[in-house]
Amino acid sequence: MSDLIQEMITRRSVRKYKPDMIPKETIDKIIEAGLYAPSGMGRQPVIILAVTNKEVRDRLSKLNAGIMGADGTDPFYGAPVVLVVLADKKVPTYLYDGSLVMANLMLAAHDQGIGSCWIHRAKEEFEQKEGKELLKSLGIEGEYEGIGHCILGYADEPAKEAAPRKEKRVYYVE
Numbered sequence: 001m002s003d004l005i006q007e008m009i010t011r012r013s014v015r016k017y018k019p020d021m022i023p024k025e026t027i028d029k030i031i032e033a034g035l036y037a038p039s040g041m042g043r044q045p046v047i048i049l050a051v052t053n054k055e056v057r058d059r060l061s062k063l064n065a066g067i068m069g070a071d072g073t074d075p076f077y078g079a080p081v082v083l084v085v086l087a088d089k090k091v092p093t094y095l096y097d098g099s100l101v102m103a104n105l106m107l108a109a110h111d112q113g114i115g116s117c118w119i120h121r122a123k124e125e126f127e128q129k130e131g132k133e134l135l136k137s138l139g140i141e142g143e144y145e146g147i148g149h150c151i152l153g154y155a156d157e158p159a160k161e162a163a164p165r166k167e168k169r170v171y172y173v174e
């Protein structure tokens, strides 16, 4: 089995993190893998906010918890890095393109020995005033929809086993 397939099979969502920051070179490597995801007609409509600032990370966590109806919890499970993936809604394939970036980020993180998890509700987060203001403060204009957060950090829990794969999901037409 190639290393890549092994990485794909062994990646698991991590839901407990050490507070230690990841080196910037490692974060940048993971981001680069995300940026090389395919996109419909090669339009590259996806952007990434690489949040390592604790204050901003905590604000996003609070917003996310509010949307989930779980105030006071940290939906980012203590992860120190949050890569927010957003995509330009004007591009017809934006949702697919954004999801592929998310997948590349999570796989690249695993390859680098970094734990990750897709955290949802980015759409609702960036529909709110606070999310919109964050984009504006970064000079981001246009119709960007939040696709997901790829949280990153060093796992503070043992590696998990994958759930068994459901049966009857492949139909061979030979």
Ligand SMILES: Cc1cc2nc3c(=O)[nH]c(=O)nc-3n(C[C@H](O)[C@H](O)[C@H](O)COP(=O)(O)O)c2cc1C
Binding pocket: 011, 012, 013, 014, 015, 117, 118, 119, 120, 121, 162
């Ligand atoms: C679209 C999507 C949204 C997800 N949202 C969350 C989330 O908000 N919180 C969370 O803990 N996990 C979230 N996950 C992670 C899934 O729960 C996880 O991928 C699934 O349970 C399979 O586990 P594995 O990633 O370890 O294989 C999300 C995954 C996807 C693909």
